[in-house]
Amino acid sequence: MSKVEEYIISIPDYPKPGIIFRDITSVLRDADGLRLAVDEMTQCIGDTQFDAIVGLESRGFLFGMPMAYNLHKAFIPVRKRGKLPRETAHISYDLEYGSAEIEVHKEDITPGMRVVVVDDLIATGGTLEAAIKLLEGLGAKVVKVVCLLELKGLHGRDRLAGYPTETVIAYEGK
DSSP: OOGGGGGOEEEETOSSTTOEEEEOHHHHTSHHHHHHHHHHHHHHHTTOOOSEEEEETTHHHHHHHHHHHHHTOEEEEEEETTOOSSOEEEEEEEETTEEEEEEEEGGGOOTTOEEEEEEEEESSSHHHHHHHHHHHHTTOEEEEEEEEEEEGGGTGGGGGTTSOEEEEEEESOO
8 A cells, every 4th residue: 555545534325325525625735745745656657758648627736846856857737628829739538428539739848759657647538648648649659657656447547558557546436
């Protein structure tokens, strides 16, 4: 068990009965918990050679930015559509109850760029899968995916097959 797990608060029956919500704001509110989470996620990168960390809005920013800073690497945000001011590339993807779009500045991704994608959670894997398609469509190579949590019962890792994927904590349920 990761020591970060001690900082996560599990809330039963939220947002609906039968679901256990894993609250990471309790990690963020504690300086030791935050440092531990960032350090353990950074360790997941290992000796992977890469050029930049790509963080997914919004919680991927919370962990990806300090990881990039500590490793002296660039940080590139992937945002919800309509939030970036320069020319962007975007992709649409399906959610459980609807659809969403994410985007990145085109000039931030160069052909052959090696990137690590960071987010807080692997659930169904849809957002991560969309981000990978978006980045690769611009010529980047996704060399690793790193997340703090994984909900194994949702099988999100299946959508990331072929990409080295590491998580600090994996919960068996949904």
